[in-house]
Amino acid sequence: MARCLTLGMKLLDINYEVGDPPWLLGRGPLNGQRARCGCLSWYQPWGRCHHIAxxxxxxxxxxxxxxxxxxxxxxxHTVVVGFEENWQEPDWVMDILLFKEKTAQQSIDWVKLRNWQFYDSLREYVATFFDDPEAILQAWPGEHVMNDQKEIRSK
Known part of the structure; x- marks a missing residue:
C-alpha cells in the first residue's frame, strides 16, 4: 500500500518522499485540519481525491x-469501486475523504456530474495524469503493481 500511496502523492508533488504526511499536501492545513500519524486523518489530503485514489x-x-x-x-471527484462482475453495480466504494458527508451513491453521483470515466486498472488510471497516456501504457510493464507484502493484480 505504501508504494501506491507514494505513487499517487508523487503524481501531485514529485518531491513527496516515503513517510511524508499525505494530509499536508491537501487543503486541510489551510482549514485547520490536524492529523495524527497512523490514523485515518494522516491519509486524508483534502481536495486531492485524484491523488489519494x-x-x-x-x-x-x-x-x-x-x-x-x-x-x-x-x-x-474520484472514487475507487470494488465489484464482482459489473463495475456499474459496485459492492464497495472507497472514498476516504468524503465518507462522512456523502453516501457511497452520492460520491459516485458527484464523480458523474462532469466528464467522468471508468478505469479498470491502476495502470490505466495513472496514465491519465500524463500528456501522452499511450506512451505510459506502453512503458508500464504488465498489469500489476507490487504491494508491500504480495503482488496485487489489476482486474
Whole structure:
C-alpha cells in the first residue's frame, strides 16, 4: 500500500518522499485540519481525491482481494469501486475523504456530474495524469503493481 500511496502523492508533488504526511499536501492545513500519524486523518489530503485514489485502490485490494477494483474519475471527484462482475453495480466504494458527508451513491453521483470515466486498472488510471497516456501504457510493464507484502493484480 505504501508504494501506491507514494505513487499517487508523487503524481501531485514529485518531491513527496516515503513517510511524508499525505494530509499536508491537501487543503486541510489551510482549514485547520490536524492529523495524527497512523490514523485515518494522516491519509486524508483534502481536495486531492485524484491523488489519494491509488492508495484507496491498494487498500481495497488488501481488504477485499476477491473483488475487482477500478477507478471512477471525473473532473470533480474520484472514487475507487470494488465489484464482482459489473463495475456499474459496485459492492464497495472507497472514498476516504468524503465518507462522512456523502453516501457511497452520492460520491459516485458527484464523480458523474462532469466528464467522468471508468478505469479498470491502476495502470490505466495513472496514465491519465500524463500528456501522452499511450506512451505510459506502453512503458508500464504488465498489469500489476507490487504491494508491500504480495503482488496485487489489476482486474
Amino acid at each position: 491509488p492508495f484507496c485502490w491498494a487498500l481495497g485490494q488488501r481488504i477485499y482481494p476477491g473483488l475487482n477494483w477500478g477507478f471512477l474519475s471525473g473532473e470533480l
